[in-house]
Amino acid sequence: MSEKLIDSGNNAAAMAVQLAAAEVIAAYPITPQTPLTEKLSELIAAGEMDAEYVAVESEHSALGVCIGAASAGVRAFTATSSNGLLYMSEQLHWAAGARLPMVMCVVNRGIGAPWSVWNDHQDAMSQRDAGWIQLFAKDHQEIVDITLKAFRLAELVHIPVMVNYDGYYLSHTYMPFELPDAAAVKEFLPAYEYAHALDPQKPESLNTVTLPDSRNDTNGVKQPGYMDIRHNLHQEMRLAMDVLEEIDADYQQRFGRGGAPILDPYCCEDAEYIVVAMGTIANQFRDVVDRLRQEDGLKVGVLALQVYRPFPTAKIAETLQSAKGVMVYEKGLSYGNQGALYADLKSALYPYPARPQLHNFIVGLGGRDIRTEDLCQTLKTACQQDDLSAPEQTDAPQWIGLQL
Amino acid sequence: MPDPRFKVLTSASTSGPGDAGRTGSWRVERPVLDYSRCIPAKTGKSACHLCWLYCPDNVVSKAIEPQIDLEYCKGCGICAEECPAQAIEMVSEENFVAGGENE
Numbered sequence A: 001m002s003e004k005l006i007d008s009g010n011n012a013a014a015m016a017v018q019l020a021a022a023e024v025i026a027a028y029p030i031t032p033q034t035p036l037t038e039k040l041s042e043l044i045a046a047g048e049m050d051a052e053y054v055a056v057e058s059e060h061s062a063l064g065v066c067i068g069a070a071s072a073g074v075r076a077f078t079a080t081s082s083n084g085l086l087y088m089s090e091q092l093h094w095a096a097g098a099r100l101p102m103v104m105c106v107v108n109r110g111i112g113a114p115w116s117v118w119n120d121h122q123d124a125m126s127q128r129d130a131g132w133i134q135l136f137a138k139d140h141q142e143i144v145d146i147t148l149k150a151f152r153l154a155e156l157v158h159i160p161v162m163v164n165y166d167g168y169y170l171s172h173t174y175m176p177f178e179l180p181d182a183a184a185v186k187e188f189l190p191a192y193e194y195a196h197a198l199d200p201q202k203p204e205s206l207n208t209v210t211l212p213d214s215r216n217d218t219n220g221v222k223q224p225g226y227m228d229i230r231h232n233l234h235q236e237m238r239l240a241m242d243v244l245e246e247i248d249a250d251y252q253q254r255f256g257r258g259g260a261p262i263l264d265p266y267c268c269e270d271a272e273y274i275v276v277a278m279g280t281i282a283n284q285f286r287d288v289v290d291r292l293r294q295e296d297g298l299k300v301g302v303l304a305l306q307v308y309r310p311f312p313t314a315k316i317a318e319t320l321q322s323a324k325g326v327m328v329y330e331k332g333l334s335y336g337n338q339g340a341l342y343a344d345l346k347s348a349l350y351p352y353p354a355r356p357q358l359h360n361f362i363v364g365l366g367g368r369d370i371r372t373e374d375l376c377q378t379l380k381t382a383c384q385q386d387d388l389s390a391p392e393q394t395d396a397p398q399w400i401g402l403q404l
Numbered sequence B: 001m002p003d004p005r006f007k008v009l010t011s012a013s014t015s016g017p018g019d020a021g022r023t024g025s026w027r028v029e030r031p032v033l034d035y036s037r038c039i040p041a042k043t044g045k046s047a048c049h050l051c052w053l054y055c056p057d058n059v060v061s062k063a064i065e066p067q068i069d070l071e072y073c074k075g076c077g078i079c080a081e082e083c084p085a086q087a088i089e090m091v092s093e094e095n096f097v098a099g100g101e102n103e
């Protein structure tokens, strides 16, 4: 039986991981992820979850343990935040390059220095080129659903998946959500069978120094060189988007929720101005959209990006190409340039001749309050900005809520 | 069933000649075997074979007269170092190039 609950986002994630029957959990506590791993260790200690909890001394080791477990054909899970994710960075690239399926929740938090325990997206953004699939949840229900889908996706495409959700906004708030029936989840997510699990009877070296050129192995079979392997990771990551849509359709059929696994639009059909954002701020914008439509008669909409890597280039460009203006609000940036999401979006739209005017807003870094009033004002101003200033001026990110 | 569109594994290797590519091209010095000193060759018995055991590229055969596969021997000299009978000498590749010292 499915179950309706009111609980925290971290507990929602833990219960999804329990439902997914992860067999190895290795994690190091870091705010605001800590209650998620505490809940998992509780479930295991109480005998409610048949898994091995490996207590490690660092995030680097946590992901190392998951890499070992996945290589042995075991379903592995870890979670972290902020500097913890950065400490894992080397292993992140390794897990992706070795094509090991696993799932990690990243409870998004600003990066030190200076220390901040509060939310923004710089942690996930800084790892966007590691070769992981990066998904973003907007509420507790999505944490549960996306986490379950993430395990199946990782195991089908052999690429690790990062499930991002906003620290505090989701991790520590309580919201109602539905936990699907355990038996039904088992059918949706069958036991993981790795076709190349470690086997003591068949010793081999994995991911040793791989030559620039392809080579014939000891059996005379042609093996790819480094560049070929990396090319495949890129190509197959692009292809993974189709697989995610297939998985989502199956999930929707079984559990009744889904339909927007890549882009989740709100009032975008007739919109002249579209906000693009990831995570909870996209939900906050639904109020802003309602208000500006009612009070100012502005045809605005908001497009939540649920998948950041692989970047849904064609889909997003199709949705946005006929809008008059697109406003990207993001909680992170590529220092010395502009918002990373903004730059990606701009490049996706470049080939379209009738591309919209773009605006970039940086918001909520290190937990700086995101006032709905500020979102309304900045969006309204951007919509009404007809005579455009110099291109390099419109292209520069605008910071919202600075207290300089 | 794994989906054939997605690779399961990227890079795996089992030890054997050629597993690291055309390692013979790395060679600066070539191991040259003197069967008049080599223990199995001298006694006609399957003995010693430390060169076979130690060669990191598995290119020495475990024969009465051990053979070295020069296609893949990288010239590391470990066999010569380990040989208890000093039956292997590392000789500069210059000597085997047409117009080399000994040609």
Ligand code: SF4
Binding pocket: B033, B037, B038, B039, B040, B041, B047, B048, B049, B050, B051, B052, B066, B082, B083, B084, B085, B086, B087, B088
């Ligand atoms: S180690 Fe030396 S003596 Fe022993 S088999 Fe090899 S060449 Fe012959």
Ligand code: SF4
Binding pocket: B031, B054, B055, B056, B057, B058, B059, B060, B068, B072, B073, B074, B075, B076, B077, B078, B079, B080
């Ligand atoms: S020098 Fe000797 S040990 Fe080294 S690769 Fe060649 S045969 Fe093997």
